Amino acid sequence: MDYELSEGDAGAVLPTAIKILIAGGFGVGKTTLVGAVSETKPLRTEEILSEQGVGVDDLTGVESKSTTTVAMDFGRISFGDDLVLYLFGTPGQDRFWFVWDELALGALGAVVLADTRRLADCFPSVDYFERHGLPFIVAVNCFDGARRYSLDEVKAALNLDPDVPVTLCDARERESSKDVLITLLQHVMKGRGAGRARQAVGS
């Protein structure tokens, strides 16, 4: 959608912007993966929420209104002049669902990064994308010294739909992180080919 006020300008056509989310628990390597493929150092942006926007805390009787700052790291990859891919790390604190909704709106898909030592940390991300019908894959970040599980074991532990790809990666490595994104893109393409209904997230 172009805003009406933009009409009448003779400027060039703006590029197509595509958004992919990188989710997972705290310290799992989301920003590392973004940095491994981004053409710039990951940037940080913030959203300020009043506590009323945060679903968990009960503020009954608390008269002073406070605010919370939620930070998101993101990176960018340009492909020529007409296509740009943005990678957004989701905020680590899973209670900021308002921010997740905003990030997920218009996203092509998501990568859930998992650490097999703390597999439960990625449950909220998997739940979120399943509930909102946003296609995702799971990428197991292979930390040094981490106990390795087979991909089937991870799939079973996360109770994933059989169609959801699970892959190994090293988020520090550019080639490996590229492969993760390609796997996601192929998965989204395949899902669309199968005529999977896709709903607007947040509606």
Next chain:
Amino acid sequence: MTPSDTESLWVDDDAGPVVRPYAMTRGRAAARNRYNVISLVMATTRVAPSLEVGIGPEHVHIVNLCQRPLALAEVAAHLSLPLGTVRVLLDDLLARRLVRVTEPAPTNLPDDSVFEALINGLRAL
């Protein structure tokens, strides 16, 4: 704690922004338009607007930055301002036709050519 200790604690960024975000937006908390974090912003003019009522240094900064298309999140990151503040500033700039803003399609998936361009582009990185 001596006064000099107190002074050394709160210098530069540690002291927080000198001008609060709500001052830049003249008290407005919410933007009229719902911009996506990847809404692309591009200036319609190469000439920075002059400061006047309703146009502050941050507006000028955005016009200067967006001589090439930048996502809302990039604008916010470069200005070190919260996304919500930049959304309000974009309303002002749009009303004066100083920027163009495009939204990504919220529901429609791009066609195959976009997927192929992304996949081939990533492989070539």
